[in-house]
Amino acid sequence: MNRRGNVALVLAGACACPVAGGQLVLLGKPLGGVLGVPGAVVGYLALAALLTGCVTGVFARRGLSPRVAGGCAVVVGAGFAVAGLVTVPWLFTAAVLLAGAAAGPLVVAARAAGLAVTGARGAGREFGPLTPWHGAAAAGVAGAAGLAALGEQRPGMGLTVAGAVLVVLGIVARSANCAAEKQDSPLQLPRRRLLGYAAIGLAVGGTVLPALHLLLFRWNTLDADRAGLLLLAALPALLVLAFPAPHESAVTPLLILAAGGPVLVATAPGPITLAVGIAVTSTASARAARGLDQVLVDDRGALPAAPDSPRSAPSAGAIRPGPTAVANADGPAATEDRPLANDNGPLVASAGERSVVAAGSPGPGEGSSAGGHSAATAGSSGPVVWASDGGQSDPLVDARLTSAVNAGASSVGALSVLLVVAAGLAGLGLVTVLGELFGTGTALTLLALPVLIAAFVYGRGVRAQSAVLQGGLS
Numbered sequence: 001m002n003r004r005g006n007v008a009l010v011l012a013g014a015c016a017c018p019v020a021g022g023q024l025v026l027l028g029k030p031l032g033g034v035l036g037v038p039g040a041v042v043g044y045l046a047l048a049a050l051l052t053g054c055v056t057g058v059f060a061r062r063g064l065s066p067r068v069a070g071g072c073a074v075v076v077g078a079g080f081a082v083a084g085l086v087t088v089p090w091l092f093t094a095a096v097l098l099a100g101a102a103a104g105p106l107v108v109a110a111r112a113a114g115l116a117v118t119g120a121r122g123a124g125r126e127f128g129p130l131t132p133w134h135g136a137a138a139a140g141v142a143g144a145a146g147l148a149a150l151g152e153q154r155p156g157m158g159l160t161v162a163g164a165v166l167v168v169l170g171i172v173a174r175s176a177n178c179a180a181e182k183q184d185s186p187l188q189l190p191r192r193r194l195l196g197y198a199a200i201g202l203a204v205g206g207t208v209l210p211a212l213h214l215l216l217f218r219w220n221t222l223d224a225d226r227a228g229l230l231l232l233a234a235l236p237a238l239l240v241l242a243f244p245a246p247h248e249s250a251v252t253p254l255l256i257l258a259a260g261g262p263v264l265v266a267t268a269p270g271p272i273t274l275a276v277g278i279a280v281t282s283t284a285s286a287r288a289a290r291g292l293d294q295v296l297v298d299d300r301g302a303l304p305a306a307p308d309s310p311r312s313a314p315s316a317g318a319i320r321p322g323p324t325a326v327a328n329a330d331g332p333a334a335t336e337d338r339p340l341a342n343d344n345g346p347l348v349a350s351a352g353e354r355s356v357v358a359a360g361s362p363g364p365g366e367g368s369s370a371g372g373h374s375a376a377t378a379g380s381s382g383p384v385v386w387a388s389d390g391g392q393s394d395p396l397v398d399a400r401l402t403s404a405v406n407a408g409a410s411s412v413g414a415l416s417v418l419l420v421v422a423a424g425l426a427g428l429g430l431v432t433v434l435g436e437l438f439g440t441g442t443a444l445t446l447l448a449l450p451v452l453i454a455a456f457v458y459g460r461g462v463r464a465q466s467a468v469l470q471g472g473l474s
Contacts, residue, residue, distance in 0.1 A: 002176035004172065004176055005066060005070075005113075005172065005173050005175070005176025006113040006114075006132075006176075007113075007132065008070075008073075008169045008170075008172040008173040008176070009069055009070075009073070009106075009109055009110045009113035009169075009173045010110050010113050010114045010132045010133055010136050011136055011169055012073040012076075012106060012110060012166055012169040012170060012173065013106055013107045013109070013110020013111065013113075013114075013133075013136065013137075014110070014136035014137050014139065014140035015140065015162055015165050015166050015169065016073070016076045016077075016080075016099075016103045016106055016107065016110075016162075016166060017103060017107055017137075017140065018137060018140030018141045018143070018144050019140045019143050019144045019147065019158075019162045020076070020080045020099070020144075020158075020159060020162035020163065020166070021046060021049070021050070021103075021144075022140075022141065022144025022145065022147075022148065023084075023144065023147065023148055023151075023155070023158040023159050023162065024042055024043070024045070024046035024049075024096070024159075025043065025046055025209065025212070026144065026145065026148035026212075026223060026226065026227050026230070027148050027151070027152065027155040027158065027223055028040070028042040028043045028046070029042075029223060030152060030155035030223060031155045031156070033155075034087055034155060034156060035087060035088075035089045035092055036087075036089065037089055045092075045093060045096055045097075046096070047425075048097065048100070049096050049097055049099065049100025049101075049103070050100060050421070050425065051100075051425070052097060052100045052101045052104070053100045053101060053102075053103040053104030053107070053421075054104060054418060054421055054422060054425075055104065056101050056102070056104035056105055057104030057105055057107060057108045057414070057417075057418050057421075058104075058418065059105070060104065060105035060108045060109065060414065061108060061414035061415060061418070062414075063109070063112060063414075064105055064108070064109045066173060066174060066176060067174050068105070069105070069106065069109035069113075069173055069174075070170045070171065070172070070173035070174030070175070071170065071174060072102045072103075072105045072106040072109070072170070073102075073106050073166050073167070073169055073170025073173055074166070074167050074170035074171065074174070075098065075099070075102040075170075076099045076102045076103045076106055076163075076166050076170075077099075077162075077163040077164065077165070077166025077167035077168075077169075077170060078099075078163065078167060079095045079096065079098040079099025079100075079102065079163070080095070080096075080099045080159045080160075080162055080163035080166065081159065081160050081163025081164055081166075081167070082095040082163070083095040083096050083099065083156070083159050083163075084156035084157065084158070084159030084160035084161075084163060085156060085160055099163075107417060108414040108417065108418070110133065110136075111133055111414060111416075111417045112414065113132075113133075114132045114133025114134075114136070115133070133293075134241050134286065134289065134290055134293070135238070135241055138234065138237045138238040138241055138286060139238055141230075141234040141237070141282075142231055142234040142235060142238055144158075144230075145227045145228070145230040145231035145234060146227070146231050147161065147162070148223065148224070148227040149224050149227040149228050149231065152223050152224040152227075191461070192457070192458050192461035192462065193292055193416075194419060195454050195457055195458050196251055196255065196288065196292050196454070196458050197289070197292060197416045197419045197420050197423070198419055198420075198423040198454065199255050199258070199288075199423070199450075199451050199454035199455060199458070200255070200258065200285045200288055200289055200292075200420055200423070201419065201420035201421060201422065201423025201424040201426070201427065202423045202424070202426060202427040202430075202447070202450060202451055202454070203255075203258040203259060203261065203262070203281050203284075203285055203427065203447070203451045204258075204281060204282060204285050204420075204424055204427070205423065205424025205425060205426070205427035205428045206262060206424075206427025206428055206430060206431045206444070206447040207261050207262045207265060207277070207278060207281045207427075207444065207447070208230075208278055208281070208282070209428055210262075210265070210428070210431045210432075210435065210440055210443070210444055211265045211274055211277065211278050211444075212226055212230070213440065214265065214268075214274060214440055214441075215229065215271055215274060219270065219271050221271050225271075229271060229272075229274075229275040229278075230275075230278065232275055232279070233275045233276075233278035233279040233282060234279075234282060235279075236279050236282070236283040237279070237282040237283045237285075237286040238286075240283055240286060240287055241286060241290060243287075245290045245291055245293075245294040246287055246288075246290065246291040247291065248291055248292075248294070248462055249459075249462055249466075250287075250291060251288050251291045251292060251458060251459075251462075252455050252456075252458055252459035252462065253455075254284045254285075254287050254288040254291070255284070255288055255451060255452075255454065255455035255458065256452060256455045257280065257284035258280070258281050258284035258285045258288065258451060259447075259448040259451035259452045259455065260280060260281075260448065261277045261278065261279075261280040261281025261282075261284070262277065262281065262431075262444040262445065262447045262448055263277075263444070263445055263448050264276060264277030264280060265277035265278065265281075265444050266440075266441040266442070266443075266444035266445045267441070267445075289420075292416070293416070427447060430443070430447060430450075431443045431444060431447055434446055434447075
C-alpha cells in the first residue's frame with residue numbers, strides 16, 4: 001500500500017468537491033456573467049453535477065483500482081480546468097457535468113484512501129487524532145471560500161487552479177498502488193449509524209446553502225463577502241478535528257448541537273450571527289462524523305498485528321467489552337469462503353489456539369464449524385486484533401482477514417459518504433420547498449426537527465447497546 005498515492009487521492013477528493021464545486025456555488029453570479037446566463041443557471045448546473053456524481057459513486061462503492069481512481073482525478077481536473085477557461089455555455093455545461101460524473105468515484109476512492117492512510121499510522125484515538133479525510137474535507141471548504149474571495153474578479157481562475165491541481169494529483173495516484181481493489185465487503189453499518197450519517201448530511205446540506213441565500217437577499221452580502229464569512233465559519237470545524245475522536249455516546253449531544261445551527265441562522269439579526277450559526281452546525285457535524293467514523297479507523301488500523309504485538313488482545317479466554325467475533329486459523333473457517341455475519345451481538349470470549357477478535361459477532365454457540373472451531377466473521381464496530389496463546393501465525397489467514405477488513409472499510413466508507421451527500425441534498429430540497437411555502441427562516445427552524453428526532457433515536461440505540469453489554473458482563 002503506497003502512502004504517497006493514498007495521500008494524493010485524499011487531497012484529490014477534497015480538491016474536487018469542496019474546492020472546485022465550491023467555486024460553482026460561491027461564484028455562480030460572476031460565472032453566469034462571463035457565460036452570459038443567469039447566475040441561477042450555474043447553481044442548477046452545479047446541482048446536476050452533484051446528482052450525477054452521486055449516481056456514478058454508487059457503482060464505485062466496492063473500491064477502485066489505482067489506475068481508475070487516478071484516472072477519475074485526471075478527468076475531474078481536466079473538466080474543471082476547461083470550465084474555468086471557456087466562455088461558451090454549452091461547452092461549460094459539458095465540462096462541468098463530465099467533471100461531476102467522474103467526481104463521484106473519485107470521492108469514494110478518496111474516502112477509502114483516507115482510511116488507509118489512518119490505518120497505516122495506527123488505530124483511532126491512540127495513534128492520530130486527525131484523520132486525513134476529515135482534515136482534507138474541512139480544509140477544502142475553507143480553501144474554497146478563500147479561493148472564491150480572491151477570484152471574484154476572475155471567477156474562472158478558481159476552477160482552473162483546482163483543475164490543474166487535480167490533474168497532478170491524479171497522475172501521482174495512478175503511478176501508485178493506492179486504492180482498494182474491487183471486492184465484496186463483509187462489513188455493514190448498523191441502522192443507528194446510518195441514521196447518524198443521514199442527520200449530519202441533513203443538517204449541513206439544509207443549513208449552509210440556504211444561509212448563503214439569506215446573506216445575499218436579506219443583507220445584500222455579495223459573493224466575496226459571503227465567501228469570507230463562510231471561511232470564518234469553516235475554520236472551527238477544521239480546528240476541532242485536531243482533538244481525539246469523541247466516544248459514540250457523545251454523538252447524540254453533537255447532533256443536537258448541530259440542529260441548533262439552522263435555528264441560529266433563521267433568527268440571526270446580522271451576517272456575523274448568521275456565520276456563527278453555520279459554524280455551530282459545521283463544527284458539531286464534523287465532530288459527530290469523526291465519532292461515527294472511529295469504528296472504520298479502528299477496523300482499518302488494527303490489522304495485521306502479530307500475536308506478540310502491543311496491540312494484541314488479552315490472553316485466551318479473556319472477555320473484553322464490545323461486539324466481537326471469534327475466528328480460529330486451524331479450522332475449516334480459515335480456508336473456506338463463508339458468509340460473514342454482522343448482528344452486533346454481545347461480546348464472546350476468545351479461546352483455543354490462535355484466534356482473531358473482530359467486530360459484529362453472532363451470539364455464543366452460533367457460527368461454529370465442525371470440530372469445535374469458530375467460523376470467521378467480521379462486523380462493523382470495534383477493532384480487529386489478534387489474540388493468541390502461543391499459536392503460530394498463518395500468512396494465508398492473515399492476508400484473508402486483512403483483505404476482508406480492508407474491503408469492508410472501503411465499502412462502508414463509500415456508503416457513509418454517499419449517504420451524507422444524499423441527505424444533504426434532501427435537506428437542501430426540504431428547506432427550499434418549505435421556504436417557498438413559509439419563508440426560508442421558518443424552513444430552517446423546521447429543519448431542526450428531523451435532526452433532533454434522529455439524535456433521539458440514535459441515542460436510544462446507544463443506550464440499549466450499553467445495557468446489553470453491561471448485562472452480558474454481569
